[in-house]
Amino acid sequence: MTPTDLSSLLSRPFTLAVAARHGVGRSVVRRLVRDGDVRRVIHGVYVGAHVVDALEVRARAAVMVLPRGAVVCGRTAARLHGVRVPADPRERARRTAPIEVAVPVGAALPRRHGCRARVLALRAEEVVRLGGVPVTSPVRTAADLARTADRDTGVVVLDGFLRAGLIPADALAGMVGRYAGHPGRRRLAEVVRLADGRSADEDETRLRLAVLGAGLAAVEVGWEVRSAFGRTLHRFALAWPGVRVGVDLTPHQQWIRARARSLAGQGWVVLECPAIQVRDNPAATIARIASELRLRDRRRGDDERAA
Known part of the structure; x- marks a missing residue:
């Protein structure tokens, strides 16, 4: 086998059977592994060490x-x-998360290191190919995670699919009925009700869920303040336009800071909220936001009475 042919073999995953068809025997593969030119991906499958x-x-x-x-x-x-997707709690102690796979009904459930397998009955339209790999479709993937993961993880995932445009509105509306016969249908219905693709990332989704859970006044998601000519001047993760309070998630600060800002000729209170605080201390975050909303609401009432 020429170096060019060997390079072609090593550029993608291969089994010993595939290597044999290319004229590379088991002993040669073992030597390549020993020399560091090949690594084992999972049991029985290898790839060139240069492949990421x-x-x-x-x-x-x-x-x-x-x-x-x-x-x-x-x-x-x-x-x-x-x-x-937020990591599975079972994966936190692992350096590399296992590959999750499904096998057809009737197939033996494989037990292979590096994989986590389950049995699923999938319709043809629930399987797509990405780079030649068979993968559950966006709708089926989101529905499965919404049914089996905790509520917040399900909403984070569904928000991500909606934001990416991978699940159209009509598919979202019919998702609950489509999987009504599956376990976890109540959790799925709750996740669909709470999903909102306007959240820009996981932190915005979790903040929105915390706000909703605290029963605060109706909130706008991804609210954009626009100029008189329609140009976007500012985007808030969450906003209460009636009292002109908006929340920005920031990566660096370690506390919530409120500052006044004029946007489109209107006075806003901008709450700069550290994303790490949303993750680590959501109760304190919500308490600070609720306090500012009460303060602004009282001030608005005072202004209306004075007028």
């Missing part, structure tokens, strides 16, 4: 050694679709 250890590579490797009809699903599928 990416999720796509591990997913492709997994389906090569799983039963016919195996499909990547769950968190792995969401990430392959480009949607960020």
